[in-house]
Amino acid sequence: MTDATTAWAQRWQSFKAASVRGFHAYANWLVGISWKRFVVLAVLLMTASGVLQNIPPFSWTYTRTVSLPAEPPPPAAPEPPVGSPATPSAAKPAVRADKPTAGKGSGVEIVIDDRGVHISPRAKVGASAASAAAELPSTAASAAPLVEIKLPPGATSEAVRQAVEEARQDIAQEVAEARADAESAREDARQAGLEVAREARRAAADLRRAARRSADLHEVSLGEFLPSLAMLWIVASLIIKISYRKQIQAEAQAAQAVETAEAESLRRQVVEARMATMQAQVEPHFLFNTLASIDHLIEVDPRRASQMQKNLIALLRASMPTMRETGSEGMRSRDLGRELAVIRPYLAILKVRMEERLATEIDVPEGLLSAEFPAMMVQTLVENAIKHGLEPKPEGGKLLVKAEVVHGKLSVTVADTGLGFGRAASSGATAGTGVGLANIRERLQLLYGPKASLTITENPGGGTRVTLAVPYKPLQAT
Helix, strand or coil: CHHHHHHHHHHHHHHHHHHHHHHHHHHHHHHHCCHHHHHHHHHHHHHHHHHHCCCCCCCCEEEEECCCCCCCCCCCCCCCCCCCCCCCCCCCCCCCCCCCCCCCCCCEEEEEECCEEEEEECCCCCCCHHHHHHHHHHHHHHCCCCEEEECCCCCCHHHHHHHHHHHHHHHHHHHHHHHHHHHHHHHHHHHHHHHHHHHHHHHHHHHHHHHHHHHHEEEEECCCCHHHHHHHHHHHHHHHHHHHHHHHHHHHHHHHHHHHHHHHHHHHHHHHHHHHHHHHHHHHHHHHHHHHHHHHHHHHCHHHHHHHHHHHHHHHHHHHHHHHCCCHHHHHCCEHHHHHHHHHHHHHHHHHHHHHHEEEEEECCHHHCCEECCCCHHHHHHHHHHHHHHCCCCCCEEEEEEEEEECCEEEEEEEECCCCCCCCCCCCCCCCCCHHHHHHHHHHHHHHHHHCEEEEEECCCCCEEEEEEEECCEHHHC
């Protein structure tokens, strides 16, 4: 069981990795094509899906059964209302004789005279029966009789009763016949309503059965999903093209930023290596020349030889930490006091060698000795000033190293009264290649950017004036 689970897990991991690779490949392809080409491909995909619907096997069809909900029971046929004209009221008699209400003039009058029996509506009567009797002829003459039974002349009361009984029987028979006719008409109307309701239910059932037969069997094509699938694919591709392009752009920007940072770091390391190499190349020559001078002075002037030896020891003591510092941070975090600790013995040794031809001045306030300053830059400027400006000049000259704070920046100036920048070649001396100044500019750009500057001008008293300006910051604050 464990082996099977492991095998399935490995297959799933392989499938997932292949799917991810395929997705990234497709997304990269989408990002690589233009929007115009994407639209053309989308139209071709929709057209191809429509064509494939009519080509086997996508044109094959199958029948699908659809179940409809159960039918509700048909409504019952409405019964005719009880109070309809076709339904006679069994509780209401066909003929009814009401007793006149006292004080009212409604009702009927039954009059029997020599002309027969007369039944007519009662006329309004006065306060006494006499006035009613007086008005009887006019009332009988003006109102039409409801039922009139004519008697032969000279009929007796027995004949009258017999005639009334016959009339009652005739009326009852007519009422019974009318009631039977009404009941028969009501039954006929009910049967007709039931028949109409049955016909309506039968027609509705036929319609539902026809609709069910047409809905239960539905013919489905195998390729009817192709247009919807093609549209879904196009929309998904559109989303991938937009989102993946932004992701690639972000990754490209991040990679470019990392590459730029690495390039800047590598560039800084190369510049520092160049400076270290230049120092390693210059210092051995200077050391050998100094030792040769000491050896010569031991024989002719031991006192001066001893002083030169002490200056050389001071120079080496100040230079050794710089030689051991190989990292860029160590080269950057030097303070101006350490730079001057190397320059002072260096100038003292050169003064012994050049004697009266070299005059030096160092004008640096005590408070600026702790200011941060890039390593080896002042030393490089001093070496260039002596080598290309003062030493080739027969009468020599003066070298000035000055530091001050100007507009929030530490400004260090190295000025000489030598041949001047660019004039050493015309006088037959070595003019230099300018590599040292180029390295200084590149280091300033890497360390401070546009906040630092290197300015080379002509010294008013003759010679060259080089000024380095960096942001002023005491080393203790870093």
